[in-house]
Amino acid sequence: xxxxxxITPSQTVGPFFAYCLTPEAYGTRGIASSEVATADAAGTxxxxxxxxxxxxxxxxxxxxxEIWQADGEGRYPDHAANAAFRGFGRAxxxxxxxxxxxxxxxxxxxxxxxxxxxxxxAVSVFARGLLNRLATRLYFEDEPANETDPVLARVPAxxxxxxxxxxxxxxxxxxxxxxxxxxxxxxxxx
Amino acid sequence: xxxxPAGVERRAYPRESLAAHPPNDAPAYASTRLRAPRKPLVxxxxxxxxxxxxxxxxxxxxPGENDLTTRHDGAPLGERIVVTGxxxxxxxxxxxxxxxEIWQANSAGRYVHANDRHDAPLDPNFTGAGRVVxxxxxxxxxxxxxxxxxxxxxxxxAWRPAHIHFSLxxxxxxxxxxxxxxxxxxxxxxxxxxxxxxxxxxxRVRLVSxxxxxxxxxxWALGYRFDIVLRGRAATPMEDxxxx
Ligand SMILES: [Fe+3]
Numbered sequence: 001x002x003x004x005x006x007i008t009p010s011q012t013v014g015p016f017f018a019y020c021l022t023p024e025a026y027g028t029r030g031i032a033s034s035e036v037a038t039a040d041a042a043g044t045x046x047x048x049x050x051x052x053x054x055x056x057x058x059x060x061x062x063x064x065x066e067i068w069q070a071d072g073e074g075r076y077p078d079h080a081a082n083a084a085f086r087g088f089g090r091a092x093x094x095x096x097x098x099x100x101x102x103x104x105x106x107x108x109x110x111x112x113x114x115x116x117x118x119x120x121x122a123v124s125v126f127a128r129g130l131l132n133r134l135a136t137r138l139y140f141e142d143e144p145a146n147e148t149d150p151v152l153a154r155v156p157a158x159x160x161x162x163x164x165x166x167x168x169x170x171x172x173x174x175x176x177x178x179x180x181x182x183x184x185x186x187x188x189x190x
Numbered sequence: 191x192x193x194x195p196a197g198v199e200r201r202a203y204p205r206e207s208l209a210a211h212p213p214n215d216a217p218a219y220a221s222t223r224l225r226a227p228r229k230p231l232v233x234x235x236x237x238x239x240x241x242x243x244x245x246x247x248x249x250x251x252x253p254g255e256n257d258l259t260t261r262h263d264g265a266p267l268g269e270r271i272v273v274t275g276x277x278x279x280x281x282x283x284x285x286x287x288x289x290x291e292i293w294q295a296n297s298a299g300r301y302v303h304a305n306d307r308h309d310a311p312l313d314p315n316f317t318g319a320g321r322v323v324x325x326x327x328x329x330x331x332x333x334x335x336x337x338x339x340x341x342x343x344x345x346x347x348a349w350r351p352a353h354i355h356f357s358l359x360x361x362x363x364x365x366x367x368x369x370x371x372x373x374x375x376x377x378x379x380x381x382x383x384x385x386x387x388x389x390x391x392x393x394r395v396r397l398v399s400x401x402x403x404x405x406x407x408x409x410w411a412l413g414y415r416f417d418i419v420l421r422g423r424a425a426t427p428m429e430d431x432x433x434x
């Protein structure tokens with residue numbers, strides 16, 4: 001099997017991952033949770049709520065969403081990250097396709113050329129029917145820096161809105177993920 | 191990972207290796223029909239966001255979580271197996287200290303998951319979830335029970351080949367991988383639309399573990415080897431490090 005050089009292919013997470021990957025309902029703790037930042041973390045505390053919706057407009061009740069983000073100052077956590085900010089969160093969708101994270105709003109992240117990228121969160125979607133993890137990004141609709149962000153600039157203008165989380169309260173954003181069909185979320189090859 | 195220190199050459203993750211993955215749209219796997227995106231993926235340059243990634247497990251994985259046969263008062267039913275291997279990148283470098291999570295059906299082909307409706311018995315002595323962190327050489331070992339095949343409703347008389355689900359992080363957001371390990375000689379592999387969705391036969395067989403007599407424990411457990419290859423950074427530095 002190791003005579004062939006090449007990466008191990010992806011397979012679907014399937015419908016039965018929860019008791020291992022998001023096991024709170026089974027009475028055990030997973031390695032991560034939907035709490036990315038505790039109340040002690042520096043930065044503006046926010047809640048992100050969304051739904052995962054399929055090509056028929058139906059809720060996807062068996063998806064797992066993972067997020068990875070910088071802190072309020074635009075810094076990614078390293079191995080010795082403080083416990084208040086882990087940068088990584090994992091949540092399963094409920095029967096209505098809903099998921100939620102508590103975190104802090106990320107700051108602008110430095111690009112390789114010294115420019116600043118608009119605040120954003122990397123998002124992975126896993127589910128039955130997805131042979132590969134789908135990668136997308138969450139941006140914030142009320143960020144002026146979106147106008148000059150080099151990644152958003154690569155997204156066809158008419159589809160950019162699918163990446164913008166809507167502000168629904170002073171400390172809350174809504175971000176729905178449409179896997180297919182009308183308003184299909186932009187997914188990236190990474 | 192944190193930001194690469196100034197002056198360190200950034201190496202690219204080649205995109206060619208992505209050809210090993212199945213397409214999102216694989217009609218023979220019915221659940222893809224309403225869930226696979228229809229629009230083309232947008233190419234994302236690798237920025238700091240993708241070149242960093244979560245590091246997990248060191249503080250949360252307890253000793254013994256890699257032995258799925260000793261998590262309850264009694265011994266689970268079924269064929270005891272040892273699954274061992276190394277996590278490498280595509281240049282053959284080990285991936286040390288990375289978290290692996292696994293989950294699987296019991297020997298009768300039944301998951302603990304609340305939604306599993308297969309009419310096969312649960313085993314009170316088997317949950318089927320395990321975790322481990324690879325050692326400095328990228329090596330890992332699980333002790334478990336060989337999972338049974340189970341029926342699913344994808345098509346008439348559809349049965350999944352016996353498999354163990356694997357989830358790995360690797361050093362960055364780009365190396366995240368969820369996959370499945372299969373067993374050698376399983377006649378269901380030829381009929382399985384999830385396994386067969388991988389177009390490249392050489393890539394497909396990398397998901398099939400090898401029976402290994404050296405790993406087999408006398409009077410105790412059959413041994414299987416399953417090495418996992420994650421995306422790696424090219425051996426030669428990029429021409430232009432400004433890939434943002
Ligand atoms: Fe399965």
